[in-house]
Amino acid sequence: MHYISITGFAPHSFWRLPGFFWHAGASMRQAQAADGNLMAGARRINGIFHTVSLWRSRDAMLDYLTSGAHRKAMAAFPSIGSGYGFGFEGDEVPDWADVHRLWQDEGSRRQINRQAAA
Numbered sequence: 001m002h003y004i005s006i007t008g009f010a011p012h013s014f015w016r017l018p019g020f021f022w023h024a025g026a027s028m029r030q031a032q033a034a035d036g037n038l039m040a041g042a043r044r045i046n047g048i049f050h051t052v053s054l055w056r057s058r059d060a061m062l063d064y065l066t067s068g069a070h071r072k073a074m075a076a077f078p079s080i081g082s083g084y085g086f087g088f089e090g091d092e093v094p095d096w097a098d099v100h101r102l103w104q105d106e107g108s109r110r111q112i113n114r115q116a117a118a
Helices: 014-033 058-065 068-080 096-117
Strands: 002-011 037-045 048-055 081-090
Touching (some): 002 014, 002 096, 014 037, 014 048, 014 068, 048 058, 048 081, 058 068, 058 081, 068 081, 081 096
Antiparallel strands (some): 002 048, 002 081, 037 048
């Protein structure tokens, strides 16, 4: 089993796009070169900038997540836009239509959990 990570992000405005692309590009280059990364890609779907990556393990993904360009991007992103990521174990990377659907399903689940906690 491998670890699959999916993210989705929407910049707050057109004016935030340069900062988004700067951080996203550096983070993608870091992911593609990271130890334990088997695949990483990005695509815009319905106005949401998505990434999907395949890792040898969750620990390998967490090493990437908390270091280098990605760590800097996480610190900057609240001022640039909003989004979230999640992951799961699996062996096949979902196609892009499924990436967007899974991301939306995760957002719905998170909203339901927020309402239940209130």
